Amino acid sequence: AQSVTQLDSQVPVFEEAPVELRCNYSSSVSVYLFWYVQYPNQGLQLLLKYLSGSTLVKGINGFEAEFNKSQTSFHLRKPSVHISDTAEYFCAVSTAPNTGNQFYFGTGTSLTVIP
Amino acid sequence: AAGVIQSPRHLIKEKRETATLKCYPIPRHDTVYWYQQGPGQDPQFLISFYEKMQSDKGSIPDRFSAQQFSDYHSELNMSSLELGDSALYFCASSYRATERGSYEQYFGPGTRLTVT
Numbered sequence: 651a652q653s654v655t656q657l658d659s660q661v662p663v664f665e666e667a668p669v670e671l672r673c674n675y676s677s678s679v680s681v682y683l684f685w686y687v688q689y690p691n692q693g694l695q696l697l698l699k700y701l702s703g704s705t706l707v708k709g710i711n712g713f714e715a716e717f718n719k720s721q722t723s724f725h726l727r728k729p730s731v732h733i734s735d736t737a738e739y740f741c742a743v744s745t746a747p748n749t750g751n752q753f754y755f756g757t758g759t760s761l762t763v764i765p
Numbered sequence: 766a767a768g769v770i771q772s773p774r775h776l777i778k779e780k781r782e783t784a785t786l787k788c789y790p791i792p793r794h795d796t797v798y799w800y801q802q803g804p805g806q807d808p809q810f811l812i813s814f815y816e817k818m819q820s821d822k823g824s825i826p827d828r829f830s831a832q833q834f835s836d837y838h839s840e841l842n843m844s845s846l847e848l849g850d851s852a853l854y855f856c857a858s859s860y861r862a863t864e865r866g867s868y869e870q871y872f873g874p875g876t877r878l879t880v881t
Contacts, residue, residue, distance in 0.1 A: 686872070693855060694808070694872040740807060744870075752798065752821050753857075753870060755807040 652677040652743050656756035663731055664764050671726040671759045673741030681743045683724040684753070685715055688738040697739075700724060711735070736763045767791055769873035771856050777879045778846050786841040786876045790858030796820070797839040798870060799831060800855040808855055814839055815861055846880045853877050 657672040675681060682701050686694040698709025705717040715726045724741060741756040770789040778784050790797050796815045800808035801824075810823035814833035825831070828846075833839045843850060854877075857870040 684869070691877075693874040694857075696869060696871070699869055752810040752813060752823060753800075753808075754810070757807045 652681065652745060652754045654741050654743055654754050654756035656739075656741055656759050658759050659757065660760045660762070662762045662764055665733055666730045668729050669727065669731050669735075669761065671739050671741075671761065673724045673726065673756060675722050675724065675741075675743045677722075677743060677745065679745050681745055683715075683717060684742040684744070685709065685713070685724070685726050686740045686742060686755075687711075688740065688758075690737075694740065697726070731761075731763045733763050733765060735761060737761060769856055769858050769871055771854075771873040771876050773876060774874065775877050775879075777881065779881055780846055780848065782846050782880075784843045784846060784878060786843070786854055786856075786878070788839045788841070788856030788858075788873060790837050790839070790856075791871055794858035794860045794871070795837060796859045796861050797833055797837070798857040798859075799825075799839070799841050800857065802853040802855060802875070804852070811841070843878075848880050851878060851880045 653676045655674045663669045684699045685697040687697050688694050697713050698707045700707045700717045708714045713728050717724050739759045742753040744753050772787045798813040799811040802808040811825040812831050813821045817833045829843050831841045853875045855872050855875045857872045859870045
């Protein structure tokens with residue numbers, strides 16, 4: 651079975667400061683990794699994904715994440731946050747290409763950017 | 766670009782009533798997933814369909830059923846509603862292909878169900 655742990659439920663950070671949102675996963679098979687962002691009362695928007703290849707993945711809005719297989723981590727980073735980055739961030743894993751391809755989500759990290 | 770469409774966006778029902786949520790996937794996507802997100806919680810996988818057949822089942826209660834139709838849209842039917850069913854229900858779609866780059870799920874805006 652797969653599971654995802656987001657170590658920080660809430661992360662406050664000042665505007666223009668760097669931020670790292672941590673994600674660790676557990677799986678006995680190869681996984682695909684994703685970060686989604688959810689703004690208040692909205693759906694989930696894909697920030698970035700790791701499927702294979704380079705372990706450093708760049709996404710939208712200046713976010714990037716690094717896949718570390720030995721540490722089973724996929725931490726999300728941004729060098730300088732904006733007020734508009736305030737949202738809920740979810741890390742997710744899937745084990746496609748098997749049938750199903752259901753996503754397993756972490757419990758989310760609430761990022762609050764302080765002016 | 767076309768996105769996943771869910772209807773209705775908001776729904777208020779009373780206990781023991783029935784609700785039907787609809788999902789229209791992105792054109793040419795063949796796989797639909799349903800997730801339930803309770804207040805302050807992460808999305809939980811309910812069920813998925815591939816080419817109109819159920820492909821995977823998660824924590825979907827027996828009171829719920831779902832299907833995917835010939836035009837690939839999907840409906841989630843919820844009966845004997847309980848207060849605990851109040852949640853945001855997401856539909857996601859994807860195109861299942863042999864290439865590893867095709868497993869991204871695109872999420873709809875969700876249907877917020879309130880059971881009173």
